Amino acid sequence: MSREELEKRFQEKIDAEIKIEPKDWMPERYRRNLIRQISQHAHSEVVGMLPEGNWITRAPTLRRKVALLAKVQDEAGHGLYLYSAAETLGISREEMIEQLLSGKAKYSSIFNYPTLTWADIGAIGWLVDGAAIMNQVMLTRTSYGPYARAMVRICKEESFHQRQGYEIMLTLARGTEVQRQMAQDALNRWWWPALMMFGPSDKDSVHTAESMKWKIKRKTNDELRQQFVDVTVPQAEYLGLTIPDPDLKWNEARGHYDFGEIDWEEFWRVVKGNGPCNHLRMKARREAHEKGAWVREAALAYAEKRRQRQQQKAS
Numbered sequence: 424m425s426r427e428e429l430e431k432r433f434q435e436k437i438d439a440e441i442k443i444e445p446k447d448w449m450p451e452r453y454r455r456n457l458i459r460q461i462s463q464h465a466h467s468e469v470v471g472m473l474p475e476g477n478w479i480t481r482a483p484t485l486r487r488k489v490a491l492l493a494k495v496q497d498e499a500g501h502g503l504y505l506y507s508a509a510e511t512l513g514i515s516r517e518e519m520i521e522q523l524l525s526g527k528a529k530y531s532s533i534f535n536y537p538t539l540t541w542a543d544i545g546a547i548g549w550l551v552d553g554a555a556i557m558n559q560v561m562l563t564r565t566s567y568g569p570y571a572r573a574m575v576r577i578c579k580e581e582s583f584h585q586r587q588g589y590e591i592m593l594t595l596a597r598g599t600e601v602q603r604q605m606a607q608d609a610l611n612r613w614w615w616p617a618l619m620m621f622g623p624s625d626k627d628s629v630h631t632a633e634s635m636k637w638k639i640k641r642k643t644n645d646e647l648r649q650q651f652v653d654v655t656v657p658q659a660e661y662l663g664l665t666i667p668d669p670d671l672k673w674n675e676a677r678g679h680y681d682f683g684e685i686d687w688e689e690f691w692r693v694v695k696g697n698g699p700c701n702h703l704r705m706k707a708r709r710e711a712h713e714k715g716a717w718v719r720e721a722a723l724a725y726a727e728k729r730r731q732r733q734q735q736k737a738s
């Protein structure tokens with residue numbers, strides 16, 4: 424079959440909502456685009472453990488500590504499902520980790536901001552997980568089977584994360600004046616970075632057109648960002664907190680909230696490695712990787728020993 428014919432059939436399958444599975448024929452660009460997106464998504468989950476990990480030992484009550492510990496562990500799990508999904512496309516985990524540690528692969532800009540107070544843990548759950556869910560619900564319908572299936576479970580867990588964050592914000596917002604101010608300060612610092620999570624505006628997004636054609640993405644960056652703003656503004660109102668955007672207002676004609684311009688210079692600065700915590704995050708990941716070397720070696724030695732035993736038994 425000619426390449427044109429293969430590509431035509433591939434697109435027909437996508438258009439008919441038939442999932443693409445690892446052993447199916449796929450265009451090389453589809454494969455590479457997916458490896459890029461899924462591995463960056465995995466890296467984001469793993470690096471994303473760091474800002475919250477910072478507060479596990481300082482959680483204000485045992486109940487909060489248990490919930491935060493479970494959330495951070497979930498994020499490690501999400502990273503693992505996603506690395507596994509990417510491996511089905513023919514890249515090894517070692518290669519992906521190498522790409523992260525060498526700075527070649529990106530991870531979400533949001534995890535390069537510091538967690539200064541306990542209220543930041545509330546704001547991360549509410550806003551960061553809230554934005555992540557908005558994006559990931561669409562990915563449960565992505566065209567690549569292993570990615571779509573991983574997303575179903577991840578979304579269920581993310582929705583618990585979002586609720587634990589919102590509950591922290593609600594407690595603080597209804598607490599003392601100092602606690603309410605802590606919640607407002609966290610919202611002030613996390614609002615704009617949360618909007619940046621959805622990526623550059625559609626006109627500057629290099630991958631969106633192709634990803635939409637292949638149904639890797641089912642909604643564009645700007646569509647998801649708008650959806651997030653529309654859902655989150657009433658939540659902030661319920662908390663009695665103010666979103667730090669003087670241009671934010673309901674637009675009756677559009678049926679959506681209008682909102683101010685994102686600081687794209689800040690976005691690209693953070694994406695390119697020069698945000699407030701980029702160096703700290705990569706240093707922590709490199710150290711964790713080095714400290715974990717003995718575990719990887721032990722696991723490989725054990726696997727080799729088992730293989731030899733099984734071989735002996737068989738012969």
Ligand code: FAQ
Nearest residue numbers: 464467468471529530531532555619620622628629630631
């Ligand atoms: N940060 O052409 P586009 C989470 C890059 S998980 C850094 O629009 P695309 C859970 C982009 O990679 C959060 N880089 O790209 C959690 C590309 O660079 P490249 C992560 C960004 O892929 C919660 C370039 O800019 N979620 O939070 C960002 O079509 C709490 C051009 O951009 C996912 O990864 C950014 N914000 O659209 C964990 C979801 N935005 O690769 C712990 C899956 C863009 O050419 C605690 N990913 N870039 O070098 C996606 O849906 C997409 O990849 C987008 C970007 C929407 C993120």
